[in-house]
Amino acid sequence: MKNILITGANGQLGSEFQELSKTHNNFTFQFCDSQTLDVTNKDALSEYGKTHKFDGIINCAAYTAVDKAEDEYEKALMVNATAIENLVALARQKNAYLIHISTDFVFDGKKNKPYTESDKPAPLSKYGLSKRAGEETALEYERTLVIRTSWLYSAFGKNFVHTMIRLGQEKESLGVVYDQTGTPTYARDMAMAILKIIEASSDKGTLATGMYHFSNEGVASWYDFAHAIMKHKKLKCKIKAIETHEYPLPATRPAYSVLNKNKIKKTYNLAIPHWHDSLIECLDKIDL
Numbered sequence: 001m002k003n004i005l006i007t008g009a010n011g012q013l014g015s016e017f018q019e020l021s022k023t024h025n026n027f028t029f030q031f032c033d034s035q036t037l038d039v040t041n042k043d044a045l046s047e048y049g050k051t052h053k054f055d056g057i058i059n060c061a062a063y064t065a066v067d068k069a070e071d072e073y074e075k076a077l078m079v080n081a082t083a084i085e086n087l088v089a090l091a092r093q094k095n096a097y098l099i100h101i102s103t104d105f106v107f108d109g110k111k112n113k114p115y116t117e118s119d120k121p122a123p124l125s126k127y128g129l130s131k132r133a134g135e136e137t138a139l140e141y142e143r144t145l146v147i148r149t150s151w152l153y154s155a156f157g158k159n160f161v162h163t164m165i166r167l168g169q170e171k172e173s174l175g176v177v178y179d180q181t182g183t184p185t186y187a188r189d190m191a192m193a194i195l196k197i198i199e200a201s202s203d204k205g206t207l208a209t210g211m212y213h214f215s216n217e218g219v220a221s222w223y224d225f226a227h228a229i230m231k232h233k234k235l236k237c238k239i240k241a242i243e244t245h246e247y248p249l250p251a252t253r254p255a256y257s258v259l260n261k262n263k264i265k266k267t268y269n270l271a272i273p274h275w276h277d278s279l280i281e282c283l284d285k286i287d288l
């Protein structure tokens, strides 16, 4: 897998691949965003397949507005599930591998031990349901690798880190929930892990298929995450630990969604950084 099509290339993860492409010369990348290649447009994908050469697809396109999805379920389903049928068709057309990204929000958060790939999904939100439908569709194709991740952030795009930095400059204090536990994941680490997986697979001639979990190491609450951001950016805003019911949102989140990464670490000999170390790396790229 050397010629890779990246869909949704202007999102957080897609942007990290764009950055990494500058130093990873052993791959040829084709970057497409929602304007140049709409993954919900089956004909456009088929046409793209007829005119372009690639042997792998990394799908970074998604509908990620978790709360809006409660009102826009059809739209979320279109991008997160129906479009995956289109991408599977494109992958079949090219006999290409498909790497698809999913989320910890497919779980209901009732466990208190990290979720493994064999744990049963039970999404609590429309976003989670749409992503679960997309996973199932992707896995119908025998050359698919699905990687679930959690709490993704990057120096690029809209995310919790940028929101906290903005609010940290505007407010004297801020309530952030401490009763939801997961792992923040730096999109750059995820993009690097995917390239490492592809490189390792190229040596063996085949890419592992099926479901894998990836996040940074360690565990945090959103409160811990926010606290670490304020501290490193020396923002005076005081973070107060609040409970989920004190900050009601349209979509229900899992109370616990730490992912067990043993499978991906063992299969690919990956050393995954702790979330706090990666957060500092990312924060140092963001100017106030």
Ligand SMILES: NC(=O)c1ccc[n+]([C@@H]2O[C@H](COP(=O)([O-])OP(=O)(O)OC[C@H]3O[C@@H](n4cnc5c(N)ncnc54)[C@H](OP(=O)(O)O)[C@@H]3O)[C@@H](O)[C@H]2O)c1
Binding pocket: 007, 008, 009, 010, 011, 012, 013, 014, 033, 034, 035, 037, 038, 039, 040, 059, 060, 061, 062, 063, 064, 079, 101, 102, 103, 104, 131, 148, 149, 150, 151, 152, 153, 157, 158, 187
């Ligand atoms: N963000 C998180 O906290 C999180 C957590 C766990 C898993 N994930 C998963 O990780 C993956 C990457 O997420 P991300 O945070 O990088 O997402 P993101 O920043 O929201 O980027 C998604 C990209 O998809 C594009 N897109 C939307 N509809 C499209 C369409 N019809 N055709 C082509 N492109 C389209 C968007 O373009 P426009 O902006 O132009 O619409 C955007 O650039 C997703 O599968 C997501 O579900 C994310």
